[in-house]
Amino acid sequence: MDLGRPIHLFRGARNRSEASNGTAAERLPNGIDRVHYLESTNNVVIVGTDLADDVSLLDIIDHILNAGVVIRGSLVISLAGVDLVYLGLDVILTSVETAIRYLQLQPPSSGSPLRKSIQRQSE
Amino acid sequence: MPVLAYCITEARSELAIPAAGVGSMPVKAVVAGPLQCFVSRFESGSMEGKATIRESALEFHRTVQELFRQAAVVPFRFPTILADENEISAFLAKHSSEYESALLRLRDAVQMEIRIEEREAASPPAASGTEYLRHRLTSHKSMEETALGFRHASEEWVREWRQREAPSGLRCYALLMREHLEPFLTSMKEVRVSPGQTARVTGPWPATEFLKVNK
Numbered sequence: 001m002d003l004g005r006p007i008h009l010f011r012g013a014r015n016r017s018e019a020s021n022g023t024a025a026e027r028l029p030n031g032i033d034r035v036h037y038l039e040s041t042n043n044v045v046i047v048g049t050d051l052a053d054d055v056s057l058l059d060i061i062d063h064i065l066n067a068g069v070v071i072r073g074s075l076v077i078s079l080a081g082v083d084l085v086y087l088g089l090d091v092i093l094t095s096v097e098t099a100i101r102y103l104q105l106q107p108p109s110s111g112s113p114l115r116k117s118i119q120r121q122s123e
Numbered sequence: 124m125p126v127l128a129y130c131i132t133e134a135r136s137e138l139a140i141p142a143a144g145v146g147s148m149p150v151k152a153v154v155a156g157p158l159q160c161f162v163s164r165f166e167s168g169s170m171e172g173k174a175t176i177r178e179s180a181l182e183f184h185r186t187v188q189e190l191f192r193q194a195a196v197v198p199f200r201f202p203t204i205l206a207d208e209n210e211i212s213a214f215l216a217k218h219s220s221e222y223e224s225a226l227l228r229l230r231d232a233v234q235m236e237i238r239i240e241e242r243e244a245a246s247p248p249a250a251s252g253t254e255y256l257r258h259r260l261t262s263h264k265s266m267e268e269t270a271l272g273f274r275h276a277s278e279e280w281v282r283e284w285r286q287r288e289a290p291s292g293l294r295c296y297a298l299l300m301r302e303h304l305e306p307f308l309t310s311m312k313e314v315r316v317s318p319g320q321t322a323r324v325t326g327p328w329p330a331t332e333f334l335k336v337n338k
Contacts, residue, residue, distance in 0.1 A: 043316035046308060046324040059325045060184050061177070063236075067331040068200035069131070071214060 126162040128203045128211060130187050130196040130329070133226050134159040138193050144186040145179045153208050155215035157223045161190060162211060165204050187329070195229045196329045197222055225334045232282065233301050233327035237273050237311075239266045240292035240321050266293040269316055273297075277310040285332055296332040 047059055127145055132138060134154050140161065144150040148163035163186075183201045190196050205211055215222075241262050249255035270293055274284055283298040299307050304327060316322045 043318065043320060044311060044314060044322045044324060046311060048325075057181075059323075061180055063325075063328060064180055064184050064187075064198070064201040066200070067328070068198040069203070069331075069334075070200050071128075071203055071205070 124207060125165040125204050126208055126211065127165040127183075128199040128205060129161040129163070129183065130190055130198040131158055131160050131215065131222050131226070132190060132194050132196050133157060133223070133230075138190060141186045141189045145182045150186060153211045153215070155212045156219050158215045158219060158226075160211045160215055161186070162205075162208065191327075191329050195226050195232065197225065197334060198329050198331065222334075228336075229298075229330045229333060231301050232298055232330050232333075233304065234330040234332055235297045235299065235304075235307060235324060235326035236328060237270070237295040237297065238289075238292060238323045238325070239269050239273075239295070239316075240323075241266070242319055242321055263288075263293075265317060266320065269293075269314075269320055269322065270295050272314045272316075273311065273322070276314045277307050280307040280310065283333060283337075285337070298330055298333045301327070 127148075129144060129150065134157050138152075140152060141150045144161075144163035146163075146166070148165070150161055150163045152159040152161055180201055187196060187198050191198075205214075249258055270286055273295060274281070274297075277297060277299075280299050280303040281297045282300065284295065285298075286293060286295040288294075297307070308324070311324050314322070
């Protein structure tokens with residue numbers, strides 16, 4: 001598929017001076033240039049989606065957890081879908097068994113709907 | 124065998140499939156009619172632990188981006204795990220016309236996101252509820268004006284514009300042709316944002332905010 005003419009690259013935070021004049025460029029093997037990072041002056045920050053740039057890490061995580069198709073029902077681990085990732089970000093529930101094991105480690109006072117739901121499943 | 128779903132593309136695209144996805148699992152295409160979905164095998168327990176989740180999320184992003192650089196994609200939200208490939212095929216068959224038309228419409232297009240927020244220091248604690256609401260209203264109007272500034276500055280390059288309120292401020296989405304990314308970014312630099320606000324422009328992303336046609 002023809003993706004049109006290349007995109008100019010602005011390098012990462014380590015090379016802001018290069019970014020400010022837009023002279024840096026990196027061509028990918030498939031012929032498309034990457035947008036990395038550019039900071040301008042008027043309180044506007046421009047961030048690319050390349051992983052080489054630490055600044056964009058939060059944007060990437062935020063995006064993949066919040067954007068995209070959600071299939072409702074029929075998921076193997078969709079006890080609460082993405083919400084589980086937000087539950088603590090210290091465990092992802094990859095199976096009902098794992099979920100139960102994890103929640104059993106939590107203080108008994110915690111009576112969230114999710115916990116109740118999983119407890120019902122385990123009974 | 125459970126599979127992790129990455130994204131949907133048009134089946135006719137001759138794409139270079141990423142060699143490995145999350146957990147170094149091979150990525151494969153499940154083709155169903157005019158669409159294909161990229162998946163990799165998912166092993167229960169393979170994503171436990173904070174560091175592993177983060178790494179898996181980034182591997183997911185890398186895989187989707189690799190495909191997105193070659194074609195329009197409809198990504199799945201991370202993590203979407205299905206029982207097996209049959210479920211993916213059934214999902215594609217059910218939503219075939221919806222995603223086929225979206226991918227056709229969004230071919231060669233990318234989405235840029237502009238997040239406008241108020242600086243924390245710019246919002247002193249309110250003495251009363253009324254004062255708080257007044258401040259919110261003023262702040263909202265100001266962010267709307269900033270969004271309008273971005274919209275006007277880039278209107279030459281933007282095919283479609285959408286925006287919505289978020290808890291932290293205002294999120295704007297611009298749909299543009301991939302080839303217009305550079306002039307679009309240049310136009311973003313020309314916008315002046317008030318000292319009490321910040322604007323964060325990110326992308327290019329798959330055009331997830333434009334999958335549905337505005338009526």
